[in-house]
Amino acid sequence: MVPRIVADAGPDGGDTDSPCSVKRITLKVDVLVVVSARVAGAQIFYSHDRKCRRLAALAKLEARDLPTHHENMFTVLEMRRGES
Numbered sequence: 344m345v346p347r348i349v350a351d352a353g354p355d356g357g358d359t360d361s362p363c364s365v366k367r368i369t370l371k372v373d374v375l376v377v378v379s380a381r382v383a384g385a386q387i388f389y390s391h392d393r394k395c396r397r398l399a400a401l402a403k404l405e406a407r408d409l410p411t412h413h414e415n416m417f418t419v420l421e422m423r424r425g426e427s
Contacts, residue, residue, distance in 0.1 A: 377402050 373395045380388055381402045388399035388406050396406035413419060 373398050377404065380404065 373392075377388065377395070377399045380399070381404060386405060388396065388402075388404040389409055390396050390399065390406070391409045396408065399406040
């Protein structure tokens, strides 16, 4: 599975949006994380790194960006604590 994902990512070719346009060590780590998630049965993959999300999509995972915080996150937390 790992060689196929890396092969599907294609050659670097100067494409800055390509998952392979990162340093080799970063690519190895990203592949390890994505494949580990896939083997563990994950269906959705969260990452703030766009290239890592593209790699996850090649592994047939639904790739999503990390959610942002709620504008009133601490206010809501304090309100919930008061309800207990």
